[in-house]
Amino acid sequence: MDARRTVIDLPHATVSALEWWPTAETGLPVLLLHGGGTDSAELSWGEVGPALADAGHRVIAPDLPGFGHSPRADWSLTQERLVRHVGELVDALDVSDYAIGGLSLGGGMTVGHLLDQPGRARTAMLLGCYGLMPRLADGFRGRVTHLTSFLLLRSGLLAAITRSYARNRSAMERGLRDLVRNPQARTPELVDAVLAEAADGTSLETFGEWQRDQVLWNRLRTVYTESVASIPTPTLLIHGARDTGVPLARTATAAALLPSATLEVVPDAGHWVQRDRPELVIPAMLAHLRRNDAPTTRT
Structure with missing residues (x-):
């Protein structure tokens, strides 16, 4: 099923989005938010979107401001502003009953939306979710890693290293091994797509702005x-x-604290879990949507 690219005009941004429409809309519409770094709607959801649409869901996957086909916004990319952005997206889409899901940064935006507008979304899906840890890594070494990352961010060295890394195919392939552990899923086409996003878009610069807001010294x-x-x-x-x-x-820990949560641990998978093991992740998402969907056909 081919995606349809649309432009969504919001009060404080204009974003490009991919939409997959089912033959018959029998399930909840699903809003999917991609992660940070060199990510986009197509990169994260290009395989998930058609599968959910085949099961009767309208799927909307926007490129966040400054990522993919969306121009950078004229506001600072803070977590709080991104959470408000999600609410604006939902308003513009005019969906009153919907599911929302996100990967990493997009997962943190999803949690923020659930807290900011409680009860609005019918159900949620969090993949490798941001916002559930106090530092970039745990333990004593994690404190050192966090402080080092803060210093590199503030000095501009991390941005320079990342730009160099993003232009080097071998370095990109090595980096993707941590994100996508399954060699069969880590295809040359995926490497090409990530390199193209890094070279042609503004995602790295945009993500760096968000990182500087989020990563404090300790x-x-x-x-x-x-x-x-x-x-x-x-x-x-x-x-x-x-x-x-x-x-x-x-x-x-977050799953235990949430009043109504299910945790699915995907064996051998890395952070980009839906790219790594789509054959396990997509059925889990579909089963969750079925459990929380309305029993009646939508019009």
Whole structure:
């Protein structure tokens, strides 16, 4: 099923989005938010979107401002502003009953939306979710890693290193091994697509702006863990067992705190879990949507 690219005009941004329409819309519409770095709607959801549409869901996957085909916004890319952006997207799409899901940065935006507008979404799906850990890594070495990352960010060295890395195919292939552990899923086409996003778009610059807002010298600015107990929305958490970006224990803690949550641990998968093991992730998402969908056909 081919995606249809549309432009969504919002009060404070204009974004490009991919939409997959089912033959008959029998399920909840699904809003999917991609991650940071060199990500986009197509990169994260290009395989998920058609599968959900085949099951009767209208799927909308926007490129966040400054990522993919969306121009950068004229506002600072903070977590709080991105959460408001999600609410504006939902308003513009004019959906009153919907599912929302996100990967990494997009997962953190999803949690923020659930807290900011409680009860609005019918159900949620969090993949390798941001916002559930106090620092970039755990333990004593994690504190050192966090402080080093902060210094590199503030000095501009991390941006320079990342730009160099993004132009080097061999370096990109090595980096993707941590994100996508399955060699069969880490295809030359995926490497090409990530390199193209890094070279042609503004995603790295945009993501760096968000990182500078979020990474303080001793902690991350946004930690939702203590707040998730107030979220009644049925939530599926999907996490790669070998995710080196977000510790599984942090996601398990959030799953235990959420009033209505299911945790699916994907064996041998890394942080980009839906690219790594789509044959496991997509059925888990579909099963969750079926459990929380309306029993009647939509018009």
